[in-house]
Amino acid sequence: MRRAVVLVCAFFYWVAGELAQDVSHIETYIMHNRRQIGRRFRPHYHVAAPVGWLNDPAGFIHYAGKYHLFYQFHPYNSAWGPMHWGHVASDNLVDWEHYPVALVPQKPYETSGCFSGSAVAYGNYIILFYTGNTHMDNTTRQTQNMAVSTDGVVFQKYLYNPIIREPVDGTWQFRHPKVFLRGVAWYMVIGNPTRDNRGRILIYTSSDLYSWHSVGVLAESLGDMGHVWENPDFFELDGYHVLLFSVHGLQPEAYEFRNLYQTGYVVGKYNFEMNSFENFEISTATFNEIDRGHDFYSAHTMLTPDGRRLMIAWMGMWQNEFSESADGWAGMMTLPRELRLAADLKVLVRPARELLDLRQDIMEDATYTPGETFDAETKSFELLVLAKEIGQEANMTFHLGRGRKYMLLYDSKHQQMSVDRGGVNGVRRAFWRAAANGRPLYWRIFVDASSVEVFCGDGDMVFSSRIYPTKRISISIGGDTPLHVKQYKLRRSVGISRPPKKI
Numbered sequence: 001m002r003r004a005v006v007l008v009c010a011f012f013y014w015v016a017g018e019l020a021q022d023v024s025h026i027e028t029y030i031m032h033n034r035r036q037i038g039r040r041f042r043p044h045y046h047v048a049a050p051v052g053w054l055n056d057p058a059g060f061i062h063y064a065g066k067y068h069l070f071y072q073f074h075p076y077n078s079a080w081g082p083m084h085w086g087h088v089a090s091d092n093l094v095d096w097e098h099y100p101v102a103l104v105p106q107k108p109y110e111t112s113g114c115f116s117g118s119a120v121a122y123g124n125y126i127i128l129f130y131t132g133n134t135h136m137d138n139t140t141r142q143t144q145n146m147a148v149s150t151d152g153v154v155f156q157k158y159l160y161n162p163i164i165r166e167p168v169d170g171t172w173q174f175r176h177p178k179v180f181l182r183g184v185a186w187y188m189v190i191g192n193p194t195r196d197n198r199g200r201i202l203i204y205t206s207s208d209l210y211s212w213h214s215v216g217v218l219a220e221s222l223g224d225m226g227h228v229w230e231n232p233d234f235f236e237l238d239g240y241h242v243l244l245f246s247v248h249g250l251q252p253e254a255y256e257f258r259n260l261y262q263t264g265y266v267v268g269k270y271n272f273e274m275n276s277f278e279n280f281e282i283s284t285a286t287f288n289e290i291d292r293g294h295d296f297y298s299a300h301t302m303l304t305p306d307g308r309r310l311m312i313a314w315m316g317m318w319q320n321e322f323s324e325s326a327d328g329w330a331g332m333m334t335l336p337r338e339l340r341l342a343a344d345l346k347v348l349v350r351p352a353r354e355l356l357d358l359r360q361d362i363m364e365d366a367t368y369t370p371g372e373t374f375d376a377e378t379k380s381f382e383l384l385v386l387a388k389e390i391g392q393e394a395n396m397t398f399h400l401g402r403g404r405k406y407m408l409l410y411d412s413k414h415q416q417m418s419v420d421r422g423g424v425n426g427v428r429r430a431f432w433r434a435a436a437n438g439r440p441l442y443w444r445i446f447v448d449a450s451s452v453e454v455f456c457g458d459g460d461m462v463f464s465s466r467i468y469p470t471k472r473i474s475i476s477i478g479g480d481t482p483l484h485v486k487q488y489k490l491r492r493s494v495g496i497s498r499p500p501k502k503i
């Protein structure tokens with residue numbers, strides 16, 4: 001009997017050892033290297049990896065009193081490589097601490113990376129769902145896997161991974177599980193292009209999070225909507241269902257789809273029992289880009305304990321320039337944003353209200369007339385820009401050094417808002433009625449060392465872009481519209497504390 005107990009204990013000890021990921025060597029590497037990275041473009045209040053490369057957010061949840069955000073991470077250099085999952089946590093969505101790396105690609109089903117997915121807080125557990133990617137002999141395989149943590153710090157991969165080995169029709173591109181609860185049933189949506197290269201999203205269901213059953217196709221392209229749909233997210237917003245996803249293969253049309261890939265949404269009413277939408281069409285006419293800037297990809301949402309739908313995304317775009325990669329790191333997240341649905345079923349995007357907590361001193365509070373210039377004096381700041389009377393054009397130009405500029409321009413005749421960061425394909429433009437219903441023109445702008453996020457009106461439109469100033473920014477007012485500018489210095493809130501060993 002004693003022998004049997006010893007054998008059983010030894011077996012469990014072995015299993016636990018097999019499953020526990022040893023991240024200590026990576027943590028030592030990060031600790032050592034984070035002191036050596038270059039700081040000139042480093043953000044003060046946006047999440048960036050401590051060292052190395054960051055892309056998609058991959059799990060954003062509230063667990064045991066903290067927000068947890070996971071992301072695609074390559075610690076060993078500032079270029080994309082075998083994907084790990086980085087991890088940060090926050091009490092307030094503003095101050096973020098780096099946590100130990102959550103997933104390391106070590107298993108046969110993830111030899112070339114633990115790709116994006118999502119996280120679920122369930123009882124005392126955080127459960128991560130992710131895509132294991134393998135690439136051998138010119139063949140790529142993508143499977144869905146899970147990992148569990150009981151303390152929010154250390155994750156163990158499930159012994160019986162993969163939990164979904166392949167889609168029913170044997171297609172190979174199968175990635176980015178987003179899991180959510182509806183009533184007592186769990187659902188998972190996954191990007192899965194068809195064999196004839198049309199974007200498609202599958203939906204699965206489960207009662208226990210381990211065994212998943214296919215419900216069918218949630219949505220697919222009829223042909224004009226790109227060849228890959230990935231990073232899907234599906235959620236309820238103000239009584240409707242929003243399907244948010246990233247698309248490869250859209251052709252630029254006038255001012256739309258100017259980036260290499262797009263992230264956008266369609267809105268409808270979905271019946272979970274029938275797996276069908278009412279009056280629903282996905283086409284380039286109904287798909288709306290959720291951010292109109294140069295650097296925005298792979299948006300991911302979560303529900304806060306007080307019921308707000310927050311979104312965060314990678315402030316980057318494949319194949320764009322990341323000047324900071326010369327400094328030992330690359331990539332940053334956007335700010336967390338709150339989503340609401342407008343009466344015309346457009347998604348409104350506003351900075352999360354917690355971000356007010358970043359404000360420190362007021363540095364400017366004055367009306368500037370066209371031709372005037374002021375110095376930003378700090379790398380990380382917020383501007384509230386208001387114009388009660390709008391002439392032909394409202395214009396603000398950020399001078400970045402060496403003749404480089406980032407310009408915001410509202411053209412009231414054509415009711416168009418544009419940003420221009422110079423270079424080839426530098427303009428992003430969209431229709432926007434700045435002064436609808438007697439409202440003044442309003443821009444809320446966040447600058448953080450090498451990023452700019454411009455929120456127009458009451459969440460009507462956002463432009464997120466990376467910029468690379470080589471001197472302190474100075475700002476000039478152009479056009480023919482005087483602008484009232486209030487500038488706040490924003491405090492440093494990311495990555496100042498050391499990661500916990502254990503909580």
Ligand code: FRU
Nearest residue numbers: 055056072083115116230298
């Ligand atoms: C989507 C994604 C990520 C992965 C990378 C692969 O952005 O599939 O999951 O890190 O791109 O190239």
